Amino acid sequence: MTAQLNPRGDVAVLVPAAGAGVRLGPGAPKALRPLAGEPLLVHAVRRIAAARSVHTIVVAAPAADVESVRAMLVPVAPVTVIPGGAERQASVAAALAAVPTGPEIVLVHDAARALTPPDLVESVAEAVRGGHDAVIPVLPVVDTIKEVDATERVLGTVDRAALRAVQTPQGFRRSVLTAAHRAAGDPLTDDAGLVEKQGVAVVCVPGSELALKITRPFDLALAEHLLTLGA
Ligand code: CTP
């Protein structure tokens, strides 16, 4: 059944899905590869659409697949599909440009984090609604982290207590994200990084293990297993 979005919602979610998935190995663009019989993007969009504040979803698809992605998502939720760019940042900028007037909170969420629970979408949006300009979901770092030089010689041990692993969705007051993208220089892999460069405070909320980014074949196998457990 096609999900309904909330016409009174205040949240637009941008879904960069235009990457190739090189680290996953040869095959279709990552967002279109199957996970338990459905494309990663379908899993991701279904969960975003289940978050009650979501008014608009804009997907940045691989340029060659815009029409097929549009057709694929018709039974899932009402979404806008636009062609992405060569870098993630360009894909996000293109999706941001397609957000209609209305939503004042914008979330950016990787299609590759296909099992992200709707509750995490809501908690990030709620933190922005509560007054923060920029919000990121994070997890503590579990491994010991070493800094090394170009020859893999250890330079030192970084204090893990002060480190966080960053996930998506990342949430922003719309004007803040728009200004950050307008001022953007070299491509970064996350949007909070652009906002930090503008001197805007970024705050953390608890992330979710289910929001893992499917990057390598191991992650895909883990996601398949998590689905069998009810994720
Ligand atoms: N992405 C995008 N446009 C790009 C590159 C990436 O929209 N030009 C998206 C991906 O589709 C993904 C998210 O950004 O949902 C996070 O990127 P990543 O996990 O690196 O995915 P890929 O770039 O597809 O993977 P790889 O780097 O292994 O090729």
Ligand code: MG
């Ligand atoms: Mg990439």
